[in-house]
Amino acid sequence: DVVMTQSPLSLSVTLGQPASISCRSSQGLLYGDGKTYLTWFQQRPGQSPRRLIYFVSNRDSGVPDRFSGSGSGTDFTLKISRVEAEDVGIYYCMQGTHWPPGYTFGQGTKLEIK
Amino acid sequence: EVQLVESGGGLVKSGGSLRLSCAASGFGFKNAWMSWVRQAPGKGLEWVGRSISESDGGKTEYGGALKGRFTISRDDSKNTLYLQMNNLKTEDTGVYFCATENLGGQADWGQGTLVTVSS
Numbered sequence: 001d002v003v004m005t006q007s008p009l010s011l012s013v014t015l016g017q018p019a020s021i022s023c024r025s026s027q028g029l030l031y032g033d034g035k036t037y038l039t040w041f042q043q044r045p046g047q048s049p050r051r052l053i054y055f056v057s058n059r060d061s062g063v064p065d066r067f068s069g070s071g072s073g074t075d076f077t078l079k080i081s082r083v084e085a086e087d088v089g090i091y092y093c094m095q096g097t098h099w100p101p102g103y104t105f106g107q108g109t110k111l112e113i114k
Numbered sequence: 115e116v117q118l119v120e121s122g123g124g125l126v127k128s129g130g131s132l133r134l135s136c137a138a139s140g141f142g143f144k145n146a147w148m149s150w151v152r153q154a155p156g157k158g159l160e161w162v163g164r165s166i167s168e169s170d171g172g173k174t175e176y177g178g179a180l181k182g183r184f185t186i187s188r189d190d191s192k193n194t195l196y197l198q199m200n201n202l203k204t205e206d207t208g209v210y211f212c213a214t215e216n217l218g219g220q221a222d223w224g225q226g227t228l229v230t231v232s233s
Contacts, residue, residue, distance in 0.1 A: 001178065039219035041159070048211055048223040049151075049159060055218055092159055096218045101178045103149070103161035103219070 002027045002098045006106035012114045019080040021109045023093035028073050037096035040069055040078045044089040088112055116140040116222040118212050123227030130202050134227055136195040136212030143193040145169055147215035150197050154208040164215060165195060202231045
């Protein structure tokens with residue numbers, strides 16, 4: 001089965017500074033239809049998850065443009081250009097290319113403010 | 115506005131059963147693909163399974179770890195998604211979310227319902 005590995009697992013960032021989270025898959029995520037099914041979610045404390053990015057680099061409606069996604073193949077990155085207080089939470093990557101096993105999440109990366 | 119409201123969670127003994135519901139509104143439920151995702155206390159997200167709309171084939175698909183104990187169904191006339199959970203184990207404890215699916219992942223999420231399985 002495909003395994004999603006995030007790093008780091010925790011991140012402490014000064015307000016206004018950038019942050020970067022890596023997500024690696026054990027198998028390539030390019031599907032036969034030409035799309036790469038790699039999604040990023042944010043889960044703020046006590047809240048439900050919220051999708052930020054789909055198909056590697058497409059921001060969902062309402063997501064600030066300080067969030068960006070990039071990557072291809074097996075290596076992907078979520079970047080926050082300038083961290084704000086509301087960005088505190090846990091970030092998850094997820095693959096949807098390989099079926100079975102179906103959607104597979106990374107372990108999560110906890111972002112806190114330094 | 116999309117609204118997803120889960121219900122049916124609670125405390126159940128190991129080996130017992132529970133049926134969760136997800137009431138949907140604000141979008142065309144009949145044509146929507148829907149997922150269940152769970153989260154054990156203090157842990158990460160785990161995909162449980164999904165229901166594909168009847169117009170797209172009507173399949174249900176499950177995460178590999180469930181070993182046939184969980185069944186997803188839907189009632190399009192009631193705009194409701196269900197998760198029937200049988201032979202529950204303590205490791206099934208957690209918050210269960212329903213979510214809409216599009217663009218390769220879960221788009222809109224409910225607030226979740228807590229399931230606690232005691233030994």
